[in-house]
Amino acid sequence: MHIKKMRLGWLRQAYIKDWLIQAGVIVGLLLVLTYLVSMLSSNLQAKNIVSGFDFLTKPASFGIGEGVYDFEAGSPYWQAFAAGLANTLRVALLAIVLSAVLGLALGFGRLSKNILLRGLCISYVEIFRNIPLLLQFLAWYFLLTTLLPAEAWQFLGHCYLSKSGLSFPIPIGLSLTWDFPSRNPFNIAGGARLTPEFLTVLFGLTLYTAAYLAENIRAGLESVPHGQVEAGAALGLTHQQILRHILFPQALRVIIPPATNQFSGLIKSSSLAITVGYPDLVSIANTSLILTGHAAECIFLIIITYLLLSLLLSVIMNWLNRKFQIVER
Amino acid sequence: MRRNDCFFVSTNIFSTGFCSLRKIVRWMLVASMLTSMPVLAGKTLDGIKARGVISCGVSTGLAGFSAMDSKGEWHGLDVDICKALAAATLGDARKVKWVPLGSQQRFPALQSGEIDVLSHNTTWTLSRDASFGIHFTSIVYHDGQGFMVAKKTGISAVHQLSHADICVQSGTTSEKTLNDYFRAQKMKFRPVVFENFEASLKAFFSGRCQAYTTDASSLAAILQRETRNPGDYLVLAEVISKEPMSPAVRRGDDEWFAIVKWVVNALIVAEEEQLTQANLDTQKEHGNAVVQGLLGNADDIGKLLGLDRAWAYRAIQAVGNYGDIFERNLGSGSPLKLSRGANRLWTHGGLIYAPPIR
Structure with missing residues (x-):
C-alpha cells in the first residue's frame, strides 16, 4: 500500500512533541523541587533554625570507634561523613562478595540430588529469609558479645580474639614494618581490628542476602531448558564443562537483574548498622545531626549518598548484564 | 488519523499532568499553611x-x-x-x-x-x-554525666578509663561530652555508639565495653532495673558535666x-x-x-x-x-x-x- 506523505506543522511532529512534553515535565518537577526547598528554608528561618551546609567544614567534636583510617575528634564534619561512608562501603562491599559466594553455593545445593544437602539448603533459605534483618542483627550481636572470650585469647603469634573483636598485625603503608596488636590494661590496641559490631553487620547482611540470592540462582539454573544439558552430555562434555560452558552463562541472564535489586537492598539495609553500634554513614550523620541541629541537611546527605550508591551499583550491574546477554546473530 | 489520535492522547496526558501538578501545589500550600500555623505568637x-x-x-x-x-x-x-x-x-x-x-x-x-x-x-x-x-x-x-563500670575491672575513678572501650547511646549530649572530656584530659578511648538502647546495655553487660556512660540519674535507673545483681557494678562518684x-x-x-x-x-x-x-x-x-x-x-x-x-x-x-x-x-x-x-x-x-x- 502506498502511504501518502503528509506534511505536518512542526508542533505536530511526533518527536518534537514528545520532546516538548518531556521537557515540560522536567521543568515542572524542578519547579516543584525549588518550591519545596525554598519553603523548607523559609520555614526554618521563620522558626529561627540555623540552616545551610557551612557546618561541614567546622570541627566535629566526636571520635569514631573504628574505621579504614583514624578519624580524630576535631577534624571537620565532612571528614566524619567520609569516614562513615568508608565504613558503610567496607562492610557492604565485603558482604556483597561473601553473599554472592554463599548464595551460589546454596543455589546449587538447592538443586542437589542429595536429600540431606537439599534439605539443609532449603531450611537455611526459609529461616534467614523469613526473619526480619533487624532481629538477625540483634541476635548476632548478642551472640557475639556473649560468646567472645573476656580474657583475650592469643593465637598464631600476634592475633588476638577478645570481646573487643579480632585483632591481627597489619603492615604499615608499603614498608616492611608491621603494626602488631598488643594488650593494654583492658583490651587489645594497635594492629587491624574487626570489631564485634563490624562482624555482626557483615554476618547479618551476608547471611540474609545469601538466602535471597540462593533462590535467585536456583531459578536462573532451572530456567535453562534441560535439553541443553542433555545436548552437552551428548557431545561428551563432562558435568563440570556442561556447568561452566552451557548452564551457567545462560543462567546468568536470569540471575543478574534480580541480583541487582538484592545488592542494592543490601547496601540500603547496611543503614541498620547503627542499632548494633557500627559507625556507618547513618550513625555518623545521626551524631552530627544531634550535635549541630542541622537535621534537614544531615538527612539530605544520607538520602543523596544512598541514592548515588544505588545508581552506581545499577550502572555496574547493567554493564554486567549487557555482557552476559545472548548475542543474537 | 493515527497521528491525530496520538496527538490528542498526548495533549490529554499533558493537560491532566498539568492539572494534577496544580492540585499538588495547591495541596502543598494548604499543608505548609497548616504546619506553620502554631508558630503564630500566643x-x-x-x-x-x-x-x-x-x-x-x-x-x-x-x-x-x-x-x-x-x-x-x-x-x-x-x-x-x-x-x-x-x-x-x-x-x-x-x-x-x-x-x-x-x-x-x-x-x-x-x-x-x-x-x-x-x-x-x-x-x-x-x-x-x-x-x-x-x-x-x-x-x-x-544532673551530670557519669560512668558505670563492672566492679571486677577494678576501675574506681574516671582517670583509669584511659584506652577503654566506652558504650554510649547516639543522639545525646553524652556522646559529645564524653569526647570533649577525654580530649581535654588527653586520654584515649574508643566510643561504641548505639541507637538501640537494649543493644548498648547488652554490649556493656557482656563486657564488650569497660564503661557505660550517660546521665547519673539514668545510670541509677539502669542499675536498678536492668541488672540481676546491682552489687556487681559501680557508678563512679565523679561526674564530667553539667546536665541541667x-x-x-x-x-x-x-x-x-x-x-x-x-x-x-x-x-x-x-x-x-x-x-x-x-x-x-x-x-x-x-x-x-x-x-x-x-x-x-x-x-x-x-x-x-x-x-x-x-x-x-x-x-x-x-x-x-x-x-x-x-x-x-x-x-x-x-x-x-x-x-x-x-x-x-x-x-x-x-x-x-x-x-x-x-
Missing part, C-alpha cells in the same frame, strides 16, 4: 484549649522521668510537669496526650508543632537554645513560654512554702501572703499569664510540690532511691530556686 494556649488537651513530648521510657507502667499510665518527673501544665491550663491533669519521642525526633517534633511542650529529660545548652528554634523554660533537674534538664517550648509564643516557666516555678515555691496536696485547702485560707497570692486568694496573678485565678492551686493539687514530685519519682518513694543532692531547695543548700511569685 496561639499555643488557644490551640490547647480548642483541642482540650496538651500534647506533651516525653521519652520512650526512662525510669523516674517518663516511663509507662504495665497499665499504660505514664509516670515520672517529666510526666508530672506536663500533668501540672494540664491542670493549670485546662483544669484537668489527665488532659495530656503523651507523645513518646526518641532522642533524634524530639526537637523536630517540637519545631513542627506536633507537640506543645517537650518534657523529655533534655539538657539545656547554648547551641540548642540559640539555633534549634526552641526556648528552654527552667531547670527541673540538675529543662522543658522546652517552640520559639515565637512568649505567652506559652511564660506559662510553662511559671507553672514549674509555682511547684518550687510550693515546696518553699511547704504546701502539699494535703494542706492546700487550709493554707489557701490561712497561709501567709505569698501562699495566698500563689493560690489566687489575693490578687489575680493568673490573669497576667492568660490563665484563671486557681492555676497554681490546681497544678499543686494535681502533682504536689517539687519535693513531692522528686521523692515520688526519683527519691525515697521510688525504686531509684536517688538522694536530692544538687536538687535540694536553695534554702537547704541545693540549686533549686524560683523567682518570687508576686
Whole structure:
C-alpha cells in the first residue's frame, strides 16, 4: 500500500512533541523541587533554625570507634561523613562478595540430588529469609558479645580474639614494618581490628542476602531448558564443562537483574548498622545531626549518598548484564 | 488519523499532568499553611484549649522521668510537669496526650508543632537554645554525666578509663561530652555508639565495653532495673558535666513560654512554702501572703499569664510540690532511691530556686 506523505506543522511532529512534553515535565518537577526547598528554608528561618551546609567544614567534636583510617575528634564534619561512608562501603562491599559466594553455593545445593544437602539448603533459605534483618542483627550481636572470650585469647603469634573483636598485625603503608596488636590494661590496641559490631553487620547482611540470592540462582539454573544439558552430555562434555560452558552463562541472564535489586537492598539495609553500634554513614550523620541541629541537611546527605550508591551499583550491574546477554546473530 | 489520535492522547496526558501538578501545589500550600500555623505568637494556649488537651513530648521510657507502667499510665518527673501544665491550663491533669519521642525526633517534633511542650529529660545548652528554634523554660533537674563500670575491672575513678572501650547511646549530649572530656584530659578511648538502647546495655553487660556512660540519674535507673545483681557494678562518684534538664517550648509564643516557666516555678515555691496536696485547702485560707497570692486568694496573678485565678492551686493539687514530685519519682518513694543532692531547695543548700511569685 502506498502511504501518502503528509506534511505536518512542526508542533505536530511526533518527536518534537514528545520532546516538548518531556521537557515540560522536567521543568515542572524542578519547579516543584525549588518550591519545596525554598519553603523548607523559609520555614526554618521563620522558626529561627540555623540552616545551610557551612557546618561541614567546622570541627566535629566526636571520635569514631573504628574505621579504614583514624578519624580524630576535631577534624571537620565532612571528614566524619567520609569516614562513615568508608565504613558503610567496607562492610557492604565485603558482604556483597561473601553473599554472592554463599548464595551460589546454596543455589546449587538447592538443586542437589542429595536429600540431606537439599534439605539443609532449603531450611537455611526459609529461616534467614523469613526473619526480619533487624532481629538477625540483634541476635548476632548478642551472640557475639556473649560468646567472645573476656580474657583475650592469643593465637598464631600476634592475633588476638577478645570481646573487643579480632585483632591481627597489619603492615604499615608499603614498608616492611608491621603494626602488631598488643594488650593494654583492658583490651587489645594497635594492629587491624574487626570489631564485634563490624562482624555482626557483615554476618547479618551476608547471611540474609545469601538466602535471597540462593533462590535467585536456583531459578536462573532451572530456567535453562534441560535439553541443553542433555545436548552437552551428548557431545561428551563432562558435568563440570556442561556447568561452566552451557548452564551457567545462560543462567546468568536470569540471575543478574534480580541480583541487582538484592545488592542494592543490601547496601540500603547496611543503614541498620547503627542499632548494633557500627559507625556507618547513618550513625555518623545521626551524631552530627544531634550535635549541630542541622537535621534537614544531615538527612539530605544520607538520602543523596544512598541514592548515588544505588545508581552506581545499577550502572555496574547493567554493564554486567549487557555482557552476559545472548548475542543474537 | 493515527497521528491525530496520538496527538490528542498526548495533549490529554499533558493537560491532566498539568492539572494534577496544580492540585499538588495547591495541596502543598494548604499543608505548609497548616504546619506553620502554631508558630503564630500566643496561639499555643488557644490551640490547647480548642483541642482540650496538651500534647506533651516525653521519652520512650526512662525510669523516674517518663516511663509507662504495665497499665499504660505514664509516670515520672517529666510526666508530672506536663500533668501540672494540664491542670493549670485546662483544669484537668489527665488532659495530656503523651507523645513518646526518641532522642533524634524530639526537637523536630517540637519545631513542627506536633507537640506543645517537650518534657523529655533534655539538657539545656547554648547551641540548642540559640539555633534549634526552641526556648528552654527552667531547670527541673540538675544532673551530670557519669560512668558505670563492672566492679571486677577494678576501675574506681574516671582517670583509669584511659584506652577503654566506652558504650554510649547516639543522639545525646553524652556522646559529645564524653569526647570533649577525654580530649581535654588527653586520654584515649574508643566510643561504641548505639541507637538501640537494649543493644548498648547488652554490649556493656557482656563486657564488650569497660564503661557505660550517660546521665547519673539514668545510670541509677539502669542499675536498678536492668541488672540481676546491682552489687556487681559501680557508678563512679565523679561526674564530667553539667546536665541541667529543662522543658522546652517552640520559639515565637512568649505567652506559652511564660506559662510553662511559671507553672514549674509555682511547684518550687510550693515546696518553699511547704504546701502539699494535703494542706492546700487550709493554707489557701490561712497561709501567709505569698501562699495566698500563689493560690489566687489575693490578687489575680493568673490573669497576667492568660490563665484563671486557681492555676497554681490546681497544678499543686494535681502533682504536689517539687519535693513531692522528686521523692515520688526519683527519691525515697521510688525504686531509684536517688538522694536530692544538687536538687535540694536553695534554702537547704541545693540549686533549686524560683523567682518570687508576686
